[in-house]
Amino acid sequence: MAAQSKLAARSPLTSDPSIRRVVxxxxxxxxxxxxxxxxxxxxxxxITLIGRIRNAINEQKASARRQQAARRQPxxxxxxxxxxxGGRKKVELNxxxxxxxxxxxxxVVPGWRSKEMRLLISHSVFLVxxxxxxxxxxxxxxxxxxxxxxxxGRDFLLGLLWWMAVAVPATFTNSMLSYHQCKLALQYRTRLxxxxxxxxxxxxxxxSLSALDDRIKNADQLITVDVSxxxxxxxxxxxxxxKPILDMVIYNYSLSRSVGGEGxxxxxxxxxxxxxxxxxxxxxxxxxxxxxxxxxxxFRFQHSRxxxxxxEVALYGGHEAEKDTLDKGYFxxxxxxxxxxxxxxxxxxxxxxxxxxxxxxxxxxxxSVPVFVRLPGAPVSQSMGDRTESFVTNRRMLLSSSDAFGxxxxxxxxxxxxxGYTSRVATLLxxxxxxxxxxxxxxxxxxxxxxxxxxxxxxxxxxxEGEDIEFDEVPVVSPNGDVLVRKLSFSVRPxxxxxxxxxxxxxxxxxxxxxxGLWPVYGGRVRKPPATDIFYIPQRPYLSRGSLRQQIxxxxxxxxxxxxxxxxxxxxGILKTVEIEGVVDRPAxxxxxxxxxxxxxxxxxxxxxxxRLFYHAPRYAILDExxxxxxxxxxxxxxxxxxxxxxxxxxxxxxxxxxxYHENILQFDGQGHYIFTKLDAERRLQLEDEKEELxxxxxxxxxxxxxIAELAAVQxxx
Numbered sequence: 001m002a003a004q005s006k007l008a009a010r011s012p013l014t015s016d017p018s019i020r021r022v023v024x025x026x027x028x029x030x031x032x033x034x035x036x037x038x039x040x041x042x043x044x045x046x047i048t049l050i051g052r053i054r055n056a057i058n059e060q061k062a063s064a065r066r067q068q069a070a071r072r073q074p075x076x077x078x079x080x081x082x083x084x085x086g087g088r089k090k091v092e093l094n095x096x097x098x099x100x101x102x103x104x105x106x107x108v109v110p111g112w113r114s115k116e117m118r119l120l121i122s123h124s125v126f127l128v129x130x131x132x133x134x135x136x137x138x139x140x141x142x143x144x145x146x147x148x149x150x151x152x153g154r155d156f157l158l159g160l161l162w163w164m165a166v167a168v169p170a171t172f173t174n175s176m177l178s179y180h181q182c183k184l185a186l187q188y189r190t191r192l193x194x195x196x197x198x199x200x201x202x203x204x205x206x207x208s209l210s211a212l213d214d215r216i217k218n219a220d221q222l223i224t225v226d227v228s229x230x231x232x233x234x235x236x237x238x239x240x241x242x243k244p245i246l247d248m249v250i251y252n253y254s255l256s257r258s259v260g261g262e263g264x265x266x267x268x269x270x271x272x273x274x275x276x277x278x279x280x281x282x283x284x285x286x287x288x289x290x291x292x293x294x295x296x297x298x299f300r301f302q303h304s305r306x307x308x309x310x311x312e313v314a315l316y317g318g319h320e321a322e323k324d325t326l327d328k329g330y331f332x333x334x335x336x337x338x339x340x341x342x343x344x345x346x347x348x349x350x351x352x353x354x355x356x357x358x359x360x361x362x363x364x365x366x367x368s369v370p371v372f373v374r375l376p377g378a379p380v381s382q383s384m385g386d387r388t389e390s391f392v393t394n395r396r397m398l399l400s401s402s403d404a405f406g407x408x409x410x411x412x413x414x415x416x417x418x419x420g421y422t423s424r425v426a427t428l429l430x431x432x433x434x435x436x437x438x439x440x441x442x443x444x445x446x447x448x449x450x451x452x453x454x455x456x457x458x459x460x461x462x463x464x465e466g467e468d469i470e471f472d473e474v475p476v477v478s479p480n481g482d483v484l485v486r487k488l489s490f491s492v493r494p495x496x497x498x499x500x501x502x503x504x505x506x507x508x509x510x511x512x513x514x515x516x517g518l519w520p521v522y523g524g525r526v527r528k529p530p531a532t533d534i535f536y537i538p539q540r541p542y543l544s545r546g547s548l549r550q551q552i553x554x555x556x557x558x559x560x561x562x563x564x565x566x567x568x569x570x571x572x573g574i575l576k577t578v579e580i581e582g583v584v585d586r587p588a589x590x591x592x593x594x595x596x597x598x599x600x601x602x603x604x605x606x607x608x609x610x611x612r613l614f615y616h617a618p619r620y621a622i623l624d625e626x627x628x629x630x631x632x633x634x635x636x637x638x639x640x641x642x643x644x645x646x647x648x649x650x651x652x653x654x655x656x657x658x659x660x661y662h663e664n665i666l667q668f669d670g671q672g673h674y675i676f677t678k679l680d681a682e683r684r685l686q687l688e689d690e691k692e693e694l695x696x697x698x699x700x701x702x703x704x705x706x707x708i709a710e711l712a713a714v715q716x717x718x
C-alpha cells in the first residue's frame with residue numbers, strides 16, 4: 001500500500017524518476033513495517049521516560065543525603081549562621097517540595113471517606129464528562145460545516161438545534177466544575193486552619209513561637225493569608241492539571257486515528273523540544289512568590305508594631321523615623337514586585353508566541369495531512385464536504401488539545417507558586433513540631449556565646465509535679481540568652497506567701513515564665529503543681545474580646561462557669577468585694593460587649609483581674625505589680641480576700657505596704673546573686689526607714705563640708 005502525495009508530485013525534488021522511485025520504495029517499506037516501527041518508537045519513548053524518572057530520583061536522593069550531612073554538622077548556638085533565621089529556604093520542585101505537599105495533603109484530605117475525597121471524586125467525574133462533551137461538540141462542528149459546504153440546509157438546521165441542546169449539559173458541567181473548585185478550596189482551608197489552630201494553641205506553642213524561636217516572624221500572616229492562598233492554589237491546580245491531561249489523552253488518541261500517529265508523533269516531538277526550551281528559560285517564580293509573601297508579612301508586621309506602640313512613638317515624636325522605616329519596607333516590597341512583573345512580561349511574551357503561533361502553525365500542518373496525503377485505511381476518494389468535515393473536526397480537536405497542553409505548560413508556573421505557599425506553610429508546621437519537641441533556634445546575645453553560658457543553654461532540667469513549689473539549682477535565663485542566675489534554689493509551701501524584689505532585668509519575669517511552663521528548664525529540678533493551680537496576674541491584665549461576664553471568668557466559658565455551679569449573683573458578689581459592681585450597670589448587663597481595655601481605666605482593669613483571681617481561686621497566684629493603680633484600701637481588701645480564700649501569693653512589688661502580707665522574701669541584686677530568707681516586715685520597715693534617714697544625712701555631708709570650709713576661711717581672714 002503506497003502513499004500517494006499530491007504535494008510530492010508537484011515538488012521539484014520528486015521530478016526526477018529515480019528520486020520518485022526511491023521515495024516510493026521507502027514509503028512502501030515503511031508501510032509494510034509500520035506497526036513494528038511504531039511499537040519500537042513508543043517502546044523507546046517509554047524506556048527514555050523511565051530513565052529520566054530514575055535519574056530524577058537519584059538526584060533527589062543525593063540531594064537528601066547532602067541535606068542530612070549538613071544537618072549532622074555541629075550547631076554554633078547562633079541560628080542565623082546555619083540558616084535557621086537569616087537563611088531563606090530555597091523553593092524548588094524537588095523531593096522536599098513533594099514531601100511537604102504530601103504532608104499537607106494528608107491534612108486537607110484525611111481519608112477516603114472524607115468530604116474532601118467525595119468532592120474530588122465528584123469533581124473528577126464532571127471533568128471526564130466535560131471532556132467527552134467537548135469531543136462530541138468537535139464532531140458536531142465538523143458536521144455543521146460539512147452540511148453548510150454541501151448546501152444541506154435542513155441537516156444544517158437540525159444539527160444546529162442539536163448543538164444548542166448539547167450546550168445545556170455542557171454549561172451545567174462548567175458551572176459544577178467552578179462550584180467544586182471553590183468548595184474544595186474552602187474545605188482545604190478549613191481543614192488546614194483547624195489543624196494549625198490545634199497545634200498553635202496547644203502547649204503554649206503560640207508563645208514559644210514568638211518568644212523562644214526566631215524562624216517565624218509573622219505567624220499571623222502565615223495562618224490567615226498563606227493558608228488561604230495555598231488552599232486556592234491547590235484547588236485550582238487540580239482542575240488545571242487533571243482536565244488538560246485528560247483532554248490531551250483523549251484528543252490525541254482521536255487525532256492519531258484521523259491524521260495518523262506519525263504526524264502526531266513528530267508534532268509532539270517539536271512541541272516537547274520547544275517546551276523544554278521554555279522551561280529552561282522560565283524564571284523561578286516559586287521563589288519570587290515566597291519572597292513576595294515574606295516581604296508582605298514584614299510590611300504588615302511593621303504597621304502592626306506601629307499600632308501597638310503608637311503611644312510611645314507619639315511621645316517620642318518618632319513619626320518621621322517610623323515613616324522612614326515603613327517607606328523602606330514598602331519600597332523593598334514594590335521593588336521586588338516590579339522585578340517579578342518584568343520577568344513575567346518577558347516570559348509571557350515568549351510563552352504566548354510559542355504556544356499560540358508556533359504551535360498553531362504546527363497544528364495547521366497536522367490538520368492538512370488528511371487533505372494532501374492519503375493515509376492507510378482512508379477512503380480512496382473524498383468529496384469537498386468530507387475533507388471539510390475532517391479538517392474542521394481535526395482542527396477543533398487540535399485546538400482543544402493545544403489549549404490543554406498550553407494549560408499544562410501554564411500550570412508549571414502555578415506549580416512553582418504552589419511550591420512557594422507549600423514551603424511557607426510547611427515551614428510553620430515544622431517549626432511548631434520542633435518547638436513541641438523542645439528544639440529552639442534563636443539569635444542570642446554575645447554572653448550566650450561564652451563556653452560556660454553555652455553549656456547552660458544546651459542543658460535541660462527536670463520538671464515534676466507536686467503539692468508545693470520548689471526550685472533546686474535552676475538556672476534563670478533571659479529571653480536573649482543571658483544567664484541571670486546560675487543556680488536558683490527556693491521553696492514555697494502552701495500558706496507561705498513570698499515577696500520577690502530586685503532591679504529590672506534581674507530574672508523575676510523569667511522565674512514566672514518557668515513556673516507557667518512558658519520557658520524551658522535549662523538545668524536543676526523544678527517541682528510545681530499543675531498549671532491549673534497557678535494563676536498569673538500581670539501589671540496590665542489581659543482583657544479578651546467578649547462580654548463583661550467573660551472578663552471575670554476568663555479563660556472559662558459561660559458553660560464551664562455554669563458547670564461549676566457559679567451564677568451571675570456569685571460574680572456580682574466578687575465585684576462587690578473589689579468595689580466595682582457598678583460596671584454591671586450597662587444596657588446589656590453581664591452580656592455587654594466592648595473593647596474593655598479602652599473602656600476601663602487602669603485601676604478598674606486591675607480590679608477586674610483580681611476578681612478573676614477570686615473566681616478561679618487557685619492554690620497559687622503570681623501577682624506582678626498588679627496593685628500599682630489602686631488605693632491602699634483596695635489593695636488591703638484584695639490581699640486579705642486572697643489569703644482568706646486559701647491562695648498562696650507570690651508577689652513582685654516595691655510597695656512597702658505589701659510586705660506585711662508575706663512570710664518569705666526572695667531578693668535579687670541584679671549581679672547574679674540572690675537571698676532567700678524569712679521576711680520580718682516590721683523589722684524590715686524599720687531598717688528601710690533608718691537606711692533612708694542615713695542616706696539623707698550622707699547626701700548632706702558635702703554641703704556641710706563646704707559650709708565648714710567657708711567658716712574656716714572667714715575665721716582665718718579675721
